[in-house]
Amino acid sequence: MASNRKRAPWQRKLRALLQKPAALPILAAVCGLIIVVIAAIVVWFTVLGGKSATSDGSSWSEPASDASYDATADKVDVEAYKGTVLPESEDADQEYLDETLFLGDSNTVRYMVYGPEGSEEPFTTIDNNIGVVSMGVQQIDSLKCENFVGRSSAVTMPEAVEIMQPRRVIIGFGTNNLTMDVDTFIEEYKKGLAAIHEAYPYADIIVNAIPPLDKQRSNTALSMKQVDTFNSAIVQMCEEEGYKYLDSSQALEDPVTGWAKTDYTLSDGVHLSQNGVRALFEYIKTHAYITEDTRPKPLKKVPEVQGVTPNLITSDPIAVRGENGQASTKVPVEFVCSEGGSLSGATSQMVAKGGTCSTVTAVPDEGWVFAGWAATIGSTGGSGESLTFTVPGDADANGVIITAYFEQVEAEPTATPEPTATPAPTASPSPKPQPTQAPATPAPATPAPATPEPQPTQAPATPEPQPTQAPATPEPVPTEAPAPEPAPSEPAVTEPGESKPAPAPEDTESVPASTAG
Known part of the structure; x- marks a missing residue:
């Protein structure tokens, strides 16, 4: 029996929508969206909750000491040590780095692995x-x-400084000493620095x-409070x-949290x-x-450097301790x-010695x-x-x-021959001879108005009548009229001019009118 109960408007609209052919794809899309949202919520709680997964699959929990960390409490007071803390300067060039000897622990080793962006040369x-x-x-x-x-x-570091004779030394220790008493740490640091200065006081x-x-660090026994205290x-x-x-x-460091960026x-x-x-190098x-x-x-000649003895220290003083x-x-x-x-994949992983990393894929850009x-x-x-x-x-x-390396694909050389066809405009020399022929043809016509200045050069061709053309250059022309050299050299050119006695008088009649005054 059909129900006589009246349906609400939204129910009628929903039923009409479901009867349309496009209803199934729309319904599937909505369900897919709901699944994605649920998965995102699960991941968010897993990664950002009280326990977060690390790249090696283990979990990390925040120590109680981290929750009470004050990012401003023990930071270095720059104003109080203004003469000691290096201020901002102009950007020094590569020569500044080349004249500097860097001493330190494993973080210093990494300076020889990385370089500026876009360069394969290390710092x-x-x-x-x-x-x-x-x-x-x-x-x-x-x-x-x-x-x-x-x-x-x-040799020791102080002995090496004396041999290498650097202009300056930038030394960085302390990460492996964070479990040490701060007073003992400073006394040991003083002793080591004094040995360097004594070995080579010019640096x-x-x-x-x-x-x-x-x-989120592996060894939660290390804290930022220790780092700040040591730096101060x-x-x-x-x-x-x-x-x-x-x-x-x-x-x-992040200026708000105090932890590493x-x-x-x-x-x-x-x-x-x-x-x-x-x-850091910037x-x-x-x-x-x-x-x-x-x-x-x-400077004394520096012997060829072979580098640090590998695997010199086998124990890691800050390694994570197991159960x-x-x-x-x-x-x-x-x-x-x-x-x-x-790169596609986990680019930073913690893996056991002898273990296998998760797969990482190198993805070349277009043209590489x-x-x-x-x-x-x-x-x-x-x-x-x-x-x-x-x-x-x-x-x-x-x-x-x-490191994954990429090479740029060379461009096709076929496009280069076409520009060589562009020299076709060399046919343009043809218009140049035309102007040279132009004066030959206009000569029988009215040469004076066409090129008023060249006419005086033709005037000496007929010495007797041409003085009347001299006024094109008022005073010097009469003196140049009897010029011996142009007159004999021009007759060959002025042969057509000898048949032009008529136009010459026309000019002489108009010119004297101005010169008579």
């Missing part, structure tokens, strides 16, 4: 960089780390700030000892990423410290690319092609555009950096 090389993975300030004057050709053993010494941490102690030490302080935290660190939240290193060049060069001249107290075997892996393309992969350690094999990398078992705390 530093082994010729002006001594970076040792996992090194701390207590080892500055004791760890034999740098190697030179011709020397049987490595300016600039102490770089400890870089900020990412809030470093700038005070610099003022007391006469060194300069590079407050690079200003370029690397997004994507300025790797997955471990400690090591600087490509974006972080680029921002700050270095715009906060330059250039003084008179007092180094003894000529049994053992250090984590995971290391950061970063994927970067050269100009001409981009993929050229291959390269890793700082390990092998990428003959992988194509998609790479699933296995981390070597001997990887250290500095991790692995894998």
Whole structure:
């Protein structure tokens, strides 16, 4: 039995809509949209909630100390140390970096991997960089780390400074010392800096700030409060000892939260990423410290640099501790690319030594092609555009950096021959001879009005009647009329002019009227 209940207007409209042929696709689209929204909500709660997933699949929970972190409490007071903190300057050129020797830990090592955007040249090389993975300030004057050709053993950083004779030193330690007592840290730093100054007193010494941490870091035992406290102690030490302080935290940290800016660190939240290193060097060049060069001249010949002894320190002082107290075997892996393309996939991962990274794909831009992969350690094999990398078992705390390279496709040369056909306009010389013929034809006509100035040159052709044409150049013409040289040379040209006695008098009648006065 049909229901007699009256339907509401919206029900009638809905029923009419469902009876249309387009109803099914519309309904499917609405259902799809609802599913996407639900999935987005789930992801949001998973990533931004109390626990967030990291790139290696593990979870991260915020320590209670982070919640109480004050981004302004212990930051360096720039105004209080105005003479010590390097102010903003004009952008120094590459020569400033080349004259500087960079000393430090694993973050300093990364200066030799990254370079300016659009350039495949790194910011530093082994010729002006001594970076040792996992090194701390207590080892500055004791760890034999740098190697030179011709020397049987490595030398310490102070000894290397004396050999390399840089104009200035920018030194950055502290990340591996954050678990140390701050007073002990400063005493060890003073001792190491004094050894450098004593070894080569002609170099300016600039102490770089400890870089900020990412809030989602692997080792939650490290905190931004520690970083801020150490940096405040470093700038005070610099003022007391006469060194300069590079407050690079200003370029690397979020001014509101105080933590590292997004994507300025790797997955471990400690090591600087490509974006972080680029921002750091932009700050270095715009906060330059250039003084008179007092180094003894000529400089001694620097032996060929071999670099730092590999795997010098096997223990990672800031490694994440597992449940049994053992250090984590995971290391950061970063994927970067050269100009001409981009990457698809997780570009920053934490992977166990011997483990496999999630797949990353190199995507060339239009007009470019993929050229291959390269890793700082390990092998990428003959992988194509998609790479699933296995981390070597001997990887250290500095991790692995894998670069995708692209090459530009050369343009087709077929378009170039066409412009060579454009010389066809060389046919234009034809109009040029015409003006030369023009004076020959107008000669029998009325030459005087056509070219008033050339006529006087024809006047000497008939010496007797031509004086009457001289008035074209009033006074000099009578004197030039008897000119011996033009008269004999022109007769051949003026032969048609001899048959023109009639036009000549016409001009003479009009000219004397003006000259008589």
